[in-house]
Amino acid sequence: MTIDLHTHSTASDGTTPPSELPRLAAEAGLTVLALTDHDTFAGLAAASAASTVELVPGVEISCRLDEFEVHLLGLFVDPLHAPLAGELELIRTDRVRRGVRMVERCRELGAPITLAQVEAIAAGAPLGRPHIAAALAAVGITDAFTADWIADGGRADVPKHVLSTVDAIALVRAAGGVAVLAHPRSVKRRASVSEAQLASLASVGLAGIEVDHPEQPPEVRARLREVAADLGLLATGSSDFHGDRKPVRLGECTTSPEVFAALRESAVSVS
Numbered sequence: 457m458t459i460d461l462h463t464h465s466t467a468s469d470g471t472t473p474p475s476e477l478p479r480l481a482a483e484a485g486l487t488v489l490a491l492t493d494h495d496t497f498a499g500l501a502a503a504s505a506a507s508t509v510e511l512v513p514g515v516e517i518s519c520r521l522d523e524f525e526v527h528l529l530g531l532f533v534d535p536l537h538a539p540l541a542g543e544l545e546l547i548r549t550d551r552v553r554r555g556v557r558m559v560e561r562c563r564e565l566g567a568p569i570t571l572a573q574v575e576a577i578a579a580g581a582p583l584g585r586p587h588i589a590a591a592l593a594a595v596g597i598t599d600a601f602t603a604d605w606i607a608d609g610g611r612a613d614v615p616k617h618v619l620s621t622v623d624a625i626a627l628v629r630a631a632g633g634v635a636v637l638a639h640p641r642s643v644k645r646r647a648s649v650s651e652a653q654l655a656s657l658a659s660v661g662l663a664g665i666e667v668d669h670p671e672q673p674p675e676v677r678a679r680l681r682e683v684a685a686d687l688g689l690l691a692t693g694s695s696d697f698h699g700d701r702k703p704v705r706l707g708e709c710t711t712s713p714e715v716f717a718a719l720r721e722s723a724v725s726v727s
Contacts, residue, residue, distance in 0.1 A: 457713040459488040460706055461512065462529060462638060462666065462694030466579060467499030468516075469586040471699030474499030478507040484706040488716065490514040490531055490694075494584065495547045497535035515540075516638060517628075518547060519621040521657075524647030525608060526637065528624045529666070532723035533633030540631040543619060548582045550617035555583025561612040562588065562605065568595050586701060601644075625661045634663040634722045636692055641680065642671035651683055658687045663722050668693030668709040670702075690715045690722075 464470035465477055472480065474491060477499075481489040490512035491503050497515060504511050513535055517528045533540065559571045569591040578587040589600035603610045619627070621637075628635040637657065640649035654665065667680045668691075684691040693709040696702065711719075 457487045457716065458485050458707060459711040459713065459716050460486050460695050460697070460709075461488075461490040461514070461531060461636070461692055461711050461716075461719075462492050462516070462669075463489060463697040463706065464493050464516075464699070465491060465499040465503065466581055466699075467496055468493035468581050469584045469698060469701065471701050472697075474503040475506040477503055478509050478511065481706055482508050486707050488512065489706075490529075492516045492529050492531075494518065494582070495544045495551070496582065497541070497544070498581075500535055514633075515544065517544070517624045518616075518618050519624045520618045521621045521647070521649065521653060525618060526621060526647055526649060527639070528621060528628065529636040529638050530624075530628035530631065530633045531636060531719060533628055533631040537631035540627045543627060547617060547619070551582045551584060554614045554616040555585075555588065557614045558585070558588055558606060558612050559591075561614065562592065565605075565611060567592055567597055567605075586698075590701075621657060622660050625657065629661050632723060634719050635661060636664040636666055636690070636719075637662060638666045638694075639669045639671055639696065640665055641676050642669065643673065643676075644671050654683060654689070655687055658689055662689065663719065664690030664692050664715070666694055667691040668711075669696060670704045670708055671696070690718055692719070 465474035488510045492514035494516050514531045519528050574587050574591045577590045592600040601607050606612045625635040667677050681691050692711045695704050695708040697706050
């Protein structure tokens with residue numbers, strides 16, 4: 457088994473239609489694929505209908521951990537679970553409000569972009585910062601994710617509605633799934649999740665942490681693997697594939713069959 461538990465489609469901020477992901481996954485040698493679009497299950501039906509690999513229903517939830525935003529993967533979740541679906545809808549609705557205001561702020565700062573351009577890039581997906589960054593890049597502003605523009609706390613950033621990570625873990629578990637903290641020490645993110653924070657999340661139901669990730673160098677992965685073992689957490693690996701939006705390939709990092717089986721067993725025991 458070759459297993460990738462973190463991928464995105466055009467249902468959020470990827471560039472690959474969900475109906476195409478299973479074919480690409482099979483061509484990449486994968487046997488298991490999780491579709492984990494940001495705050496939405498919108499791509500799951502199309503991916504499932506076209507799937508020639510085992511498809512794990514998932515979602516990547518934007519959460520607040522102390523003063524930072526982190527991302528939580530919900531795997532094996534029931535997309536029809538009303539409390540989780542309702543919270544995701546609220547997050548997406550607020551994301552649109554935020555995206556509109558961020559475009560306005562970029563324009564106020566001198567960037568010649570329009571909401572129509574950003575919406576065209578999003579192509580029906582909920583507006584997100586990658587879509588705004590793509591619009592900025594099209595007009596020559598290639599440092600979008602900095603304090604000058606749309607990084608967390610940047611001049612054009614706008615606060616958004618987010619769940620606490622503890623509440624998100626509870627919702628994932630209530631929906632029959634298992635919770636895995638995504639890229640906790642990515643070199644491209646402002647937040648670095650401490651060992652004390654990981655221990656606290658483990659105590660409220662976190663099942664695993666994403667150890668093998670393209671944005672986490674070998675020494676970081678090694679330490680996270682040690683921390684996971686100490687806390688009784690499962691150590692997963694994933695590509696975080698976004699199509700052409702990120703220079704990574706499907707299956708660039710993977711999860712072992714043993715860890716995958718343990719995740720599945722945890723989901724069954726929760727449900």
